[in-house]
């Protein structure tokens with residue numbers, strides 16, 4: 184492919200679903216690591232495919248800013264309405280203040296406090312999935328586990344968790360903003376008003392009670408930040424689903440994991456790298472920039488492809504192979520720098536639990552139908568994963 188003709192493949196959701204984009208990324212890494220596209224349906228942007236340059240963009244927020252959007256959107260949609268308001272869509276110094284406000288909810292201590300609940304959710308979901316002859320793991324396990332996690336961070340009462348998780352799932356299924364869901368949106372608004380009167384230790388309470396430079400957050404800011412976290416957490420389920428698919432596709436790797444318990448940690452990292460569930464991040468240049476010898480003027484969109492950086496042959500030996508014992512594994516699946524995924528500790532704990540259950544409780548897990556991958560340039564993962572799942576013994 185030439186650099187120019189590659190643009191249509193890089194932006195074709197089907198090429199992401201069937202994996203053919205990986206070949207194009209591979210060839211661009213060798214010949215055109217930083218290239219400008221002027222597509223018909225999207226605004227012009229610079230595409231960055233190599234590991235080193237992806238990291239350089241992430242770690243220079245004064246040059247590559249987040250305020251005007253972090254995902255490439257079709258031209259007809261215009262710029263992101265959350266720009267300047269949510270954690271993901273702010274730059275220093277506001278970003279640092281928001282991040283400090285929310286960080287306590289996502290730290291190691293909180294993840295540990297949630298352990299018993301998370302473990303129970305994982306076991307319940309697996310047990311229910313195993314009751315069916317063939318179960319779609321993309322929905323029955325992965326999508327549900329990421330929604331469960333976020334429902335816990337919002338302290339949704341036990342009696343509402345299943346319903347709220349279903350609404351979150353529906354919002355993702357039709358791709359509209361979560362805050363436009365006819366039932367979820369009023370529920371979240373109620374939650375905001377409730378926490379104003381009765382503070383909890385949860386995401387909404389932190390946003391309700393917090394301030395930025397002495398100014399409380401507006402209701403819109405609170406809701407958009409809740410939406411940001413709920414939306415971003417979808418990644419956890421997608422990575423889990425890709426990980427389960429990889430273990431079924433490479434039974435030797437599953438065997439290795441079952442044999443060697445100490446591989447759980449490295450296997451989690453390999454699942455994150457392999458899945459690259461967040462496909463890209465976008466930035467806007469705030470000043471003229473130099474990247475791989477190319478000059479990018481100020482005010483331009485720059486898209487970094489994590490899926491490509493995570494397979495860069497200069498960093499990952501046989502990056503196209505799934506190896507649960509890979510090490511070192513310095514993938515960029517969770518981003519890098521000050522916007523690095525705030526949910527990473529939770530996501531890692533949950534993935535660990537799922538892999539532990541796969542080792543201990545799953546007797547067999549085999550594909551039982553056609554797998555479909557999500558056709559999107561923003562997220563990667565299965566949209567349909569039909570599986571026969573059998574748990575051990577009396578479970």
Ligand code: HEM
Nearest residue numbers: 253270271415416418419422461464517518522524526530
């Ligand atoms: C395996 C699962 C996950 C992956 C692969 C992932 C990936 C990412 C990536 C690549 C970024 C950086 C975006 C950027 O710099 O523009 C990010 C940021 C973020 N993630 Fe995750 N994420 C995962 C799980 C989660 C979970 C479970 C939550 C919440 C419960 C979450 C919430 C967020 C938020 C709020 C941000 C914005 C942080 C900031 O801008 O400071 N993520 N994530």
